[in-house]
Amino acid sequence: MTPIDIPVKGPVAPVEKVDPTTLSKFQQLCLKSQPLMLYVVSLAQFLDIVNGASMTVAMLPIAKELKFETQQQQWLISSYALSFGGLLLIAGRMGDLFGHRRVFLGGLFWFGLFSLVNGFSKSPVMLCISRALQGIGAAAQIPTALALIAIKYPAGVERTRALSVFGAIGAMGAVTGLLLSGALTSTVGWQWIFFISAIMSVILFILGLFAIPQASGLHGENPRIDFGGSFTATGGIVCVIYYISAGVETGWASVQTLPVLCIGLVLLAIFFVIEKRISYPIMPFHVWKHRAFSTSFALIFIMQAVFQGYLYFTTLTFQEVLGYSIMRTSLSYLVHGLTAMVFYSILGRLLPRLPLKPIIAVGFIFLGVSSLLFAFVTENSTYWVLPFISLICNVLGLGMVMLPAQITALRDASDDDQGVVGAIYNVGLQIGAPFGLAILTVISGKLNGDHKGERVGGPVNMHGYKYALLGDVALAALGFVVTLILLPSVKPTKAENNVPASLEEAGVAASSVMDQDKESVTTDVGVPTAFSKAEYVEEGQLPDKTEYIEEQHGGKTEYHQDGQELNSPQMAEEIIKAGAKVQY
Structure with missing residues (x-):
C-alpha cells in the first residue's frame, strides 16, 4: 500500500487526514517520489520510440550478421510496428478497466524482458518474434502513460506543461534512436541497443513502483471485457498496417497483401457493429463526438506521415547522395535532438497562454519548408547550408504540431476514457508512419529506375528522393488546410483550484x-x-x-x-x- 491509498469503500470518499507517524518508511518514500512520475512515463515512451527508430540504421548490419534474406529484413521493423500499433487500443482500455499504473508497469517489465531476449537472438526468426513480443510491452505503456499524466495533472497550465515535457522527451526518441544505433553498431555491436533498453527498463520499473500512485480501475471490482471488440480491433489494425508496410515491396494488389487488406476491412466492419451494440465497448464512440479530438487524430496522422517520410529520405540522402557513413549520418541528426531539448522546453511554458490552432498551422508550414529545403540537396551540397537549416525547421514544426495536438486530443476526454483516447491517438501515429512512407516510397521507386524498372544506386537516386520530399511538402500542406478548416479554436482550459482533476486522483490515487x-x-x-x-x-x-x-x-x-x-x-x-x- 502506498501513502496515497485511502482505505475506504467506494471510488469517492470524504476528505481524510492521515497522520504521518502512521506511515511506514516505504510509504513516505513513495510520497516523496511522486514528482518523478512524469519523467518515468516520459522516459518509458522515449525508450519505445528509440527501439522503433534505431532499426532504420541498424537493420543492414543486423541482417548481415544474422544472415537475413532480403525479403525478411522488413520484419525487423514491421514485427515491432504491428504488435505495437495493433494492441494500443486494447491496452488503453485495459488501463481504464484495471488501473493505468498496473498496466503501465506490466508493460514496462514485459518490454525490458524481451529487449534482453532481442540482444541474445541468434537467428532471424528468434529476433523477429522477440521484436513482436517487445512491441506488446510498448503498446501497454504509451496510452497508459498519457492517461496517468492526464489524470494526475488538472486541465490547464499543469497538464499543458506536463504533456509538453512528455511530448518533448518522446520527440527526441526518434533522432536519439538514429544516433544511438549508429554509435553502438559501429563500436560495441547492435546487441547493445537492446541491452541498454533492458537496463533502462529495469531502472524505470523500480522508480515507477515508488513514483506512480496506486490506482484501481474506474469500472468497479468486476469490469466487463469486450473480447469481441478487442479481437476484431487488434486483427483489423494489424492487417491494415501490414498491408501499408508490405505493399511497397510486394505490390498493392499482390496475393500476399490484398487478401490481408480485405480481411482487415472485414474485421474492422465487424468491430464497428459490435461496438455499436454493446454497453461496455472497448472504443466508446462518444469520444469521436469531440471535434477537437477527432481533428487532432487526423492532424497527428498527417504529421507522422510527413515526419516518417522526411526521416527516411533524409537518411537515404545523407548516405547515398552525400556519401556519409552510418556514424556520420547519425551525428548529422544531433542538431535535431539538441534543438528539440531547448525549443520544446520553451514551448511547454508558452502553450498554456497561447491559442493552439495557429501554432499547429504554423507548425505544418515549418514541416513543409524543411522537406522543401532538403529536396534541393545535391551531391555537392554542404551540411551547413540546406540540411542544417532543414533539420532545424523540421524540429520546430514537429513540436508546434505534436505538442498542441496532444493537448487538444486529451482536453475533452473524461478520466474514464483517458486510456482509450490515448490509445486511439497513438494508433493514428502508428498508422500514419507507414502510410506516409508507402506513398513517398512509391513516388521515389517509380522515378529511381532504368528502362527495365530496376533501381539504380548512388547520387542519381536524388532524382526520386527530390520528388518524394516534394510529396512530403504536399502532405504538410494538407495538414495546414485541415487545421484551418476543421480544428476548432482551442486554448488550454484552466482548471478550478478547488476541483480535483480526476476520479483516480481524487479517490484512490490522490496526490x-x-x-x-x-x-x-x-x-x-x-x-x-x-x-x-x-x-x-x-x-x-x-x-x-x-x-x-x-x-x-x-x-x-x-x-x-x-x-x-x-x-x-x-x-x-x-x-x-x-x-x-x-x-x-
Whole structure:
C-alpha cells in the first residue's frame, strides 16, 4: 500500500487526514517520489520510440550478421510496428478497466524482458518474434502513460506543461534512436541497443513502483471485457498496417497483401457493429463526438506521415547522395535532438497562454519548408547550408504540431476514457508512419529506375528522393488546410483550484499535500464545493448518466438532475457517498 491509498469503500470518499507517524518508511518514500512520475512515463515512451527508430540504421548490419534474406529484413521493423500499433487500443482500455499504473508497469517489465531476449537472438526468426513480443510491452505503456499524466495533472497550465515535457522527451526518441544505433553498431555491436533498453527498463520499473500512485480501475471490482471488440480491433489494425508496410515491396494488389487488406476491412466492419451494440465497448464512440479530438487524430496522422517520410529520405540522402557513413549520418541528426531539448522546453511554458490552432498551422508550414529545403540537396551540397537549416525547421514544426495536438486530443476526454483516447491517438501515429512512407516510397521507386524498372544506386537516386520530399511538402500542406478548416479554436482550459482533476486522483490515487501546520497529510478527495459540470452514474441503478450542473442565479446555487432541481449540494454529496462514479 502506498501513502496515497485511502482505505475506504467506494471510488469517492470524504476528505481524510492521515497522520504521518502512521506511515511506514516505504510509504513516505513513495510520497516523496511522486514528482518523478512524469519523467518515468516520459522516459518509458522515449525508450519505445528509440527501439522503433534505431532499426532504420541498424537493420543492414543486423541482417548481415544474422544472415537475413532480403525479403525478411522488413520484419525487423514491421514485427515491432504491428504488435505495437495493433494492441494500443486494447491496452488503453485495459488501463481504464484495471488501473493505468498496473498496466503501465506490466508493460514496462514485459518490454525490458524481451529487449534482453532481442540482444541474445541468434537467428532471424528468434529476433523477429522477440521484436513482436517487445512491441506488446510498448503498446501497454504509451496510452497508459498519457492517461496517468492526464489524470494526475488538472486541465490547464499543469497538464499543458506536463504533456509538453512528455511530448518533448518522446520527440527526441526518434533522432536519439538514429544516433544511438549508429554509435553502438559501429563500436560495441547492435546487441547493445537492446541491452541498454533492458537496463533502462529495469531502472524505470523500480522508480515507477515508488513514483506512480496506486490506482484501481474506474469500472468497479468486476469490469466487463469486450473480447469481441478487442479481437476484431487488434486483427483489423494489424492487417491494415501490414498491408501499408508490405505493399511497397510486394505490390498493392499482390496475393500476399490484398487478401490481408480485405480481411482487415472485414474485421474492422465487424468491430464497428459490435461496438455499436454493446454497453461496455472497448472504443466508446462518444469520444469521436469531440471535434477537437477527432481533428487532432487526423492532424497527428498527417504529421507522422510527413515526419516518417522526411526521416527516411533524409537518411537515404545523407548516405547515398552525400556519401556519409552510418556514424556520420547519425551525428548529422544531433542538431535535431539538441534543438528539440531547448525549443520544446520553451514551448511547454508558452502553450498554456497561447491559442493552439495557429501554432499547429504554423507548425505544418515549418514541416513543409524543411522537406522543401532538403529536396534541393545535391551531391555537392554542404551540411551547413540546406540540411542544417532543414533539420532545424523540421524540429520546430514537429513540436508546434505534436505538442498542441496532444493537448487538444486529451482536453475533452473524461478520466474514464483517458486510456482509450490515448490509445486511439497513438494508433493514428502508428498508422500514419507507414502510410506516409508507402506513398513517398512509391513516388521515389517509380522515378529511381532504368528502362527495365530496376533501381539504380548512388547520387542519381536524388532524382526520386527530390520528388518524394516534394510529396512530403504536399502532405504538410494538407495538414495546414485541415487545421484551418476543421480544428476548432482551442486554448488550454484552466482548471478550478478547488476541483480535483480526476476520479483516480481524487479517490484512490490522490496526490497528498501537507497541511499548513505540517502535522498531517491531507488528500485531495471529497466532493468539490463548486464545479462546472459533473456526471454521476449510480452503479447498478442508473442505466444512463445523470448530469448535475451548477448554475449561479443571483448568488443562489441550483443543482439540476435531468432538469429537476435538487434541494442542495448535500443531496449530490450523499449520492456520491452511496457509491456513484464521478467524472470532472
